[in-house]
Amino acid sequence: MSSGPQSGPQCGASPSATSPTQWGAYCALVRWDWVREMKKKTTLISMGVMGLITLFLFSFAIPISSTKAEILEDTRAGILWVTFLFAATIGIDRAFRNDAESGLLEGLLLAPVERMTLYFARVTSTLLFVVTLQGFLFVLFLVLFNQSISGEGLVGLIVSAIATDVGFVTIGVLISAMTWSLPGGDVMLRILLFPMLLPILNVTVEVADRAFDGRAPTAQQLGMLFAVDALFLGAGSLLFEHLVNDSGGSS
Amino acid sequence: MSTAALRVHSVWKRFGARDALAGVSLEAPRGACFALLGHNGSGKTTLLRILSTLWQPTEGDIEVLGYSLAKDASAIRARIGVVLDRHLLPRDFSLRDGLRMYADLHAVPDAAARIESLAARLGLARRLRDPVRTFSRGMGQRASICRALLHDPEVLLLDEPFTGLDAAALDVTESVIEEIKAAGRTVVLVTHDLERAARLATHAVVLSNGRKVFEGDPVAAASVAGSAS
Numbered sequence A: 001m002s003s004g005p006q007s008g009p010q011c012g013a014s015p016s017a018t019s020p021t022q023w024g025a026y027c028a029l030v031r032w033d034w035v036r037e038m039k040k041k042t043t044l045i046s047m048g049v050m051g052l053i054t055l056f057l058f059s060f061a062i063p064i065s066s067t068k069a070e071i072l073e074d075t076r077a078g079i080l081w082v083t084f085l086f087a088a089t090i091g092i093d094r095a096f097r098n099d100a101e102s103g104l105l106e107g108l109l110l111a112p113v114e115r116m117t118l119y120f121a122r123v124t125s126t127l128l129f130v131v132t133l134q135g136f137l138f139v140l141f142l143v144l145f146n147q148s149i150s151g152e153g154l155v156g157l158i159v160s161a162i163a164t165d166v167g168f169v170t171i172g173v174l175i176s177a178m179t180w181s182l183p184g185g186d187v188m189l190r191i192l193l194f195p196m197l198l199p200i201l202n203v204t205v206e207v208a209d210r211a212f213d214g215r216a217p218t219a220q221q222l223g224m225l226f227a228v229d230a231l232f233l234g235a236g237s238l239l240f241e242h243l244v245n246d247s248g249g250s251s
Numbered sequence B: 001m002s003t004a005a006l007r008v009h010s011v012w013k014r015f016g017a018r019d020a021l022a023g024v025s026l027e028a029p030r031g032a033c034f035a036l037l038g039h040n041g042s043g044k045t046t047l048l049r050i051l052s053t054l055w056q057p058t059e060g061d062i063e064v065l066g067y068s069l070a071k072d073a074s075a076i077r078a079r080i081g082v083v084l085d086r087h088l089l090p091r092d093f094s095l096r097d098g099l100r101m102y103a104d105l106h107a108v109p110d111a112a113a114r115i116e117s118l119a120a121r122l123g124l125a126r127r128l129r130d131p132v133r134t135f136s137r138g139m140g141q142r143a144s145i146c147r148a149l150l151h152d153p154e155v156l157l158l159d160e161p162f163t164g165l166d167a168a169a170l171d172v173t174e175s176v177i178e179e180i181k182a183a184g185r186t187v188v189l190v191t192h193d194l195e196r197a198a199r200l201a202t203h204a205v206v207l208s209n210g211r212k213v214f215e216g217d218p219v220a221a222a223s224v225a226g227s228a229s
């Protein structure tokens, strides 16, 4: 080492311990998560590649010819959401795994931040990654499958996709906090997560189907998506603290 | 608010059938340097991790600076600095960014200057721009001490802080501990370096198999810990 430690400023002197507000800590956590991802973009790239492969496989399986256009019309909303799901699950699985393995999660748990704030910050940053990814995959889908969508349809699709993502990511991040340390935790995440998503997936695929026909989602459909969001948000905020506080082994 | 910096009342921590801590009680006054000694596996790290709010005790009550660990963990975290076996900085970040992140989470005023001065103090000023993943073990340990001191904590919890440090860094770490004591802050020092513990500590406890077997004078504690291991 070239530079030895020097005598310098006093350690017990300068800043006074101010507790940050939870809102301030939340914003800092989300911002730094984003900065960290932008350094190497490993999560975004892994999710993007998975989405790309899934879309390509579908494009081989489903005929994209004008004579069989009705097959694609019946399946396109499903194709889109299966692709979103497969790709996004990779990011959700990593919501805690990498940080926990590198030790960073302990550092975050030592910050003066409520567990709930940490959870919502992680949900928010994962949501940002997922929505970014979906934008990219959606454009790719339109090109690859030669599809188009009206302005009104697009608005309906975006609103319903975000409503779906909130529920999906909220419960996904919670399950990821539960499974990251287990052997085969990545598979376990999918086994636990996918069945829970069936009710919203049904609705959101229906909404996407209407969107491609240029129709807006019904109030009932949106209500259902928001109700599931509220349910999952409630579950996440109640359970997350117990998951991370037990990291020292069971009693 | 109570005068004790730490109050630990019959704390147990069980891992399955094993008791890592079996009814440990202790009290550390403010301004103390409290050495926690004992052989490998005696429960020192377990107690330190519980004090740092990372783990919850299976049984027992803990207060840090008068805040209950069960009720006010977040308030405790704002007032403690913790050095563990890993540096806890993002590996792909430069040291400056990593420290900046923690400074933001602690709402440290004038963070840039604070980071510069701590890094200079620990001999890392010229490495602030380097990714933490390129650091040697001793540098990681120095970085960890910078991180723990960022928000000028009232209680410093150190788990084997001298590991991997060269002579110069050992001296600085010692003088940092002395300064913190002089400023009326509290240090909990887990170490196997009995000589240093005897020199720095004002109070000491020796643990053995999760139980407190000695409490009192650091020099006497060091000889108890030395003969027990």
Ligand SMILES: Nc1ncnc2c1ncn2[C@@H]1O[C@H](COP(=O)(O)OP(=O)(O)OP(=O)(O)O)[C@@H](O)[C@H]1O
Pocket: A248, A249, B015, B018, B019, B020, B038, B039, B040, B041, B042, B043, B044, B045, B046, B047
């Ligand atoms: N996560 C864990 N799961 C199960 N047992 C654990 C865990 N952490 C610690 N233990 C057990 O608790 C006991 C105390 O461990 P601890 O790490 O506190 O010892 P220590 O005094 O810090 O030892 P050392 O001097 O080697 O660092 C040991 O028997 C250890 O095996």
Ligand SMILES: [Mg+2]
Pocket: B044, B045, B046, B159
């Ligand atoms: Mg230890």
